[in-house]
Amino acid sequence: MATQLKVQLGPLKLQNPVLVASGTFGYGEEYNRLYDVSRLGGIVTKSISLKPRSGNPVPRIYETPSGMINAIGLQNVGLEAFIQKKMPFLRSLKGPRIIVNIVGDRISEYVELAARLEDVKGIDGLELNLSCPNCERGGIEFGVNPKLTAEVIRKVRRRTRRAIIAKLSPNVTDVTLIARAAAEAGADALSLINTLLALAVDASTWRPRIATVTGGLSGPAVKPVALRMVWQVRRALPKTPIIGLGGIMTARDAVEFLLCGANAVQLGTVNYVNPKAPLEVIAGLKSYLAERKLKSPSALVGKLQVPERLRGLPQVVTG
Template sequence: MRVSLAGLDLVNPVVAASGTFGYGIEFEEIVSLERIGGFVTKGISIEPMAGHTAPRIIQTAAGMLNAIGLQNVGVEDYLTRKLPPLGRYPLCKVIVNVFGYTVGEYVGVIERLNQAEGIAAYELNVSCPNVHAGGMAFGSDPGSLEYLVSRAKAVSRRPLIVKLSPNVTSVANMAKIAANAGADALSLTNTFLAMSIDVETRQPRLSNVTGGLSGPAIKPIALRMVYETARAVTIPILGMGGIVTPEDAVEFLLAGATAVQVGTASYADPRAVERLARGLESWCRSHQVERVSSLTRALEVPRTRTIPKAAGDS
């Protein structure tokens, strides 16, 4: 079940997604942390952030809508209180999701994290739809993305994963820009910009008005984006969006992912990530798949079918 990506050796390819697994340590009595490939922390910024006021999460048909606003403890508190206890689980890879409002803030967080031990990689969040500056503003503008990724890569002591936004016209183009600017791997997708309205009060259900949609509702779109990205770049991909069952994970691997991330499923079942890691192993055994890595990019498209060049081609 081992996979390697961008210099990271994971015990299996199932990783908990950012914002749905706290800072990892909160899950130590719920999940066997060494039985999952690793986890990505909540987005960490230079200063602590309080996030938006409630309501910030609502359930939707086959998914959920959130506008947390990147609440987090800030890099200093993270390094002092949250990271050190994870030394008890050396097999579980800690990936820190990095967020900033400016390029300087992203670089500042990375430089501070560089000084600590026990972190396997950084995931650059250029795709948060819930803040007015930073986040998606970087991930949806080619020039800003290129500049941010190249600056982050220049200071990073660790593998740099760039988390792409699905809220763009061509995710494959953004993937190429990130790869050319030095990304070691890509993760996708973040949440899809969305909203919900209470017709009785005629008000938006989220305090931020709009939020990000995640969960099974987005899976087919996220899968298509992973597939297009895998055809555009050669660097490894961590695929995510609505994964709940082992078969969902296999779909993402076949479409081109080397590992998968699991987010919203943990809200329905806090043990979902571990359950999926075990379930994927059983799936491989029952399908005579000797190495899970052999599934990556193994999609078979029948010769009689033409592959559209881009989304929307008919």
């Protein structure tokens, strides 16, 4: 019984469950100089907006204990340049699924992005970055409101045949409400989590470390929060495909996400520290499964051992 890594994620077939996360892998080409990126399960592009964006003023990155805060501000080349200059390389890759992450300031922008990408060849799915302020609603993040989340997904659903992955914000009280709204509105899969709203301070200058004051925390520091959210969403939605991310550095971290209920994982911040980490995670996952005579990653999904008496209870949140 040979171990194999193929997984099915809703309508998407992946050669392995290891994807690279939006904003940490550019558009793939740069990393292809370091290793053969066609071995990845999937590549998620930097968030693409209708028009190019130059992002926030610097400093917009700060290293924290076991993590980093970023406030890049969705800098990207814009839809037209993405299609003309970045898609040809991505389209040439036969192995990985190509997921284009899209972002807008209003619902109509997500819809237009989906519509204009519909005839572009070589795209397997759209990941909707819902951690973005909605201009029409006073800057509230789409992903913190179940109604807005559902509305944007429903409207994008009407304009695309491609897989829709809703990328959820962790900056909410109950992530299962948003997850359910997204799934019911037509998302084929959910990815969680995006970065956690954070602040770092310089005690010498009394200034924030990031020009925009707050930014998003990522890396190993957020992993326990991400695992908790994946587990909660898996319990609430037993059938919905989930991509887990947040602080994955090693194959064992990826295994932890699968045990909590993720069907696949994305690697983000680690790409800055150890660019070959995705290949190490793919190889490590294969050995982990083979050593235990498990034939596929799905054998781990949701297998976290929780005592029966604790399964239906609300989570313990206090010390």
